[in-house]
Amino acid sequence: MAAVNGRPLNATAASLLGLLLDGPMTGWDLVAAAQRRIGDFWTLTQSQVYRELATMAADGLVEVGPPGPRERKPHAITDRGREAFARWLDAEPAPDQVRIPLLLTLAFAPHLPPGRLAEVIAAQRAGHARRLEGYRAAREQLRAPGAPAVGAGRLATLEYGVRHEQAVLDWFDELPAILGLP
Amino acid sequence: MAAVNGRPLNATAASLLGLLLDGPMTGWDLVAAAQRRIGDFWTLTQSQVYRELATMAADGLVEVGPPGPRERKPHAITDRGREAFARWLDAEPAPDQVRIPLLLTLAFAPHLPPGRLAEVIAAQRAGHARRLEGYRAAREQLRAPGAPAVGAGRLATLEYGVRHEQAVLDWFDELPAILGLP
């Protein structure tokens, strides 16, 4: 019996519990579900998933069910897990955690060979434009008649993505003026 | 003589080198300088600074100068350090690394007690509004006549902050409609 009261959940573990509220899943399933449902604003790797599952099983937050074909090991959330998830969800979300390598490059741009900065900016802008298109397409698909019913949260996060990427693109378009580039 | 060719720089170490281009600094100085120059979009702790300095000293990227008063240990960038920094700066910046706890909460909002979601949103919005004001104030200060001369990069990153936070606030204002909140 490990950790009688369980350690405090980290956001990654809590998210896995949240996904398990829809029913038992294997680690493999969870990786896919996480990518689909929260992948746009939360990264997690397969390695992490198996580790968190093992930890949570030891803490009694999930239970391993009867193995299926191909070594499938379905994990189900327990009552303790539901409580832990509810406590986590009710807490104040931590502040955004943002690290933007491009802004580092920009901060040190005077040390960059001339012309290189413009290249870097163009490449980064293209990436953001691609992502904006992805978010837009996904949003339109969900808005279309006959679209699969989906939580409003999904629409809200897509809208976040669209607005953020649009703002970033607008910023890119102002950049030459700010930096005094040709 | 450790690591003849030096391991590849991580962004945090590289940033410290970038700051040292302005002249020798102690770990303490670097913490302050980093907070001021890149703190808006890159986090780093005191602990990390001392560790990276030790590693970089072992790799010959920085040199410890003659100690000053109060155990001050100025670190100066070496020629090897300058090369390593230039190589890092010239490389393609990694994609943004973003984790937004609020969006996790939103993704699982159906499991939240009624009313709690609105509270959470209000609190988070206030935080973003505060940050927007901070960026705006800093930007106006730099634009004012007689402002200290400062790199265009600083203005560009402030502009990024302003636009990002403004987009997030706009999104907050759309949220009730998207989520069907009163």
Added chain:
DNA sequence: CATATCATGTAAGAGGTTACATGATTAC
């Protein structure tokens, strides 16, 4: 039967956070 996909996991290390310990110097 070969290849792709499903599915498990381990190992090793990098990067990051929090908390603590220690002492010098400056300002009141």
Added chain:
DNA sequence: GTAATCATGTAACCTCTTACATGATATG
């Protein structure tokens, strides 16, 4: 003299990433 701040760093731990190892099953 005492409190704040400067300045060093260590210890412990957590989280995340990358790479590897292993084998079952489905598809052509």
